[in-house]
Amino acid sequence: MxxxxxxxxxxxxxxxxxxxxxxxxxxxxxxxxxxxxxxxxxxxxxxxxxxxxxxxxxxxxxxxxxxxxxxxxxxxxxxxxxxxxxxxxxxxxxxxxxxxxxxxxxxxxxxxxxxxxxxxxxxxxxxxxxxxxxxxxxxxxxxxxxxxxxxxxxxxxxxGSPFVLQFIPLTVKPETASLQPQLFINTQVKQDDFSLDIDQLLFVKADGNYIELTTLKNNQIMTEVKRISLTQFEAQITAYPHFFRCHRTYLVNMFKVEKVSGNSQGYLLSFDETNSKVPVSRKQIDSFNTYYERLRNQYIA
Incomplete structure (x- = not known):
């Protein structure tokens, strides 16, 4: 043996x-x-x-x-x-x-x-x-x-932690040839409008009427603050199905998540490129699990 x-x-x-x-x-x-x-x-x-x-x-x-x-x-x-x-x-x-x-x-x-x-x-x-x-x-x-x-x-x-133990990173990006990675975001003030490469975005954090964008550019983590609410920003990226509102103040790119830890009281999402962690609120856990399985079946299976 x-x-x-x-x-x-x-x-x-x-x-x-x-x-x-x-x-x-x-x-x-x-x-x-x-x-x-x-x-x-x-x-x-x-x-x-x-x-x-x-x-x-x-x-x-x-x-x-x-x-x-x-x-x-x-x-x-x-x-x-x-x-x-x-x-x-x-x-x-x-x-x-x-x-x-x-x-x-x-x-x-x-x-x-x-x-x-x-x-x-x-x-x-x-x-x-x-x-x-x-x-x-x-x-x-x-x-x-x-x-x-x-x-x-x-x-x-x-x-409820067994789900965490079974998490597999969604490494295959969605085949959305009709969607351009470069996206123009409109804000309430025209001079604050900005362009964003959606493929570089890891997660977004809300801060009142502002958002904090965390992106990966040229293998470096970048953080930018923009004058727009998270709800308004989310409404303009609905065509990109791999973004999920996991928390009242966080929006995450599901294809950038490498590890999930926690239990039924809440998850923490981790990324390879940064030590920052994104929370999944207790109320959003079931939705997160369902969303993850849907993406996995759609793009991995």
Whole structure:
């Protein structure tokens, strides 16, 4: 039997997990603390020799649960700071597995260093106990990691995220030979009228009676402000079916969207050319899904 690894899946860019982001990190550490504490109290998974204990078993479990929670909080806190200072946005499954492996080694090392605090054993500082702590940490850590991932996947699925997982970029442009890419837009004030290459347009953002056009010209992102409302602008591009009003203040070129993330509370649309993200409001999710499927069947199938 051949053992197959989908390497492309491992190195494909994904969103940085919300559980590691600064605003959720304390909550993630707290969840890890209570899961480990409950597991140790209920199952006593590793051999415990009572005469060696320096304190009640409840406190032993408390410290064994506190160590991983603190290491998790500090490790990803430092990683988040590093990613922010280096302006890093990329994240892959392979990167996550490497970080989790390093985290488990640190947790095992922390458990080893705590042995003198918890146990009266003359061999606390032996290599045997060091490797035992690392081994136990990997056995338990991998189990809990995949358990938490499965739970996370279940709850995200309940919110409606499976559609996001199935999103395929609409790379084939519509065959509309009769439609010219160069479009002349009329505004309320004649001197503010302007021309626009519709194929270069990524998305449009409303700002009161103005709009902000984000375009890709010569492989460079350009932003222009025009004096026209988003509703008036939308009315003049109805002949171009690949533009969708995904939000009260956003209009997006569906053929430029490369990735969709989120759940039934709202989507975020991402583009290859820019780190900017366009929201899909909760009310527009069903319409977005329907519109996407219609375009996909029309131009891809």
């Amino acid at each position: 051949t053992f197959y690894i989908n390497r492309e899946h491992l190195v494909k860019d994904i969103d940085y997990p919300t559980r590691y982001q600064p605003e959720n990190l304390f909550k993630s550490a707290l969840i890890v603390f209570f899961i480990i504490l409950g597991f140790l109290l209920l199952f006593k998974p590793f051999g415990v020799y009572d005469p060696e204990l320096k304190m009640h078993y409840l406190f032993i479990c408390f410290f064994h649960a506190l160590g991983p929670a603190l290491v998790l909080y500090l490790y990803f806190g430092i990683l988040n700071y590093y990613r922010k200072t280096k302006n890093q946005s990329k994240w892959t499954l392979l990167n996550e597995y490497i970080q989790i492996g390093a985290l488990l080694v640190l947790i095992g090392t922390t458990s080893f260093l705590m042995r003198d605090l918890l146990y009266t054993n003359p061999n606390n500082w032996s290599w045997n106990y060091f490797f035992e702590e690392i081994r136990n940490c990997f056995v338990a850590g991998i189990f809990f990691y995949f358990l938490i991932r499965l739970a996370s996947f279940y709850f995200e699925s309940k919110k």
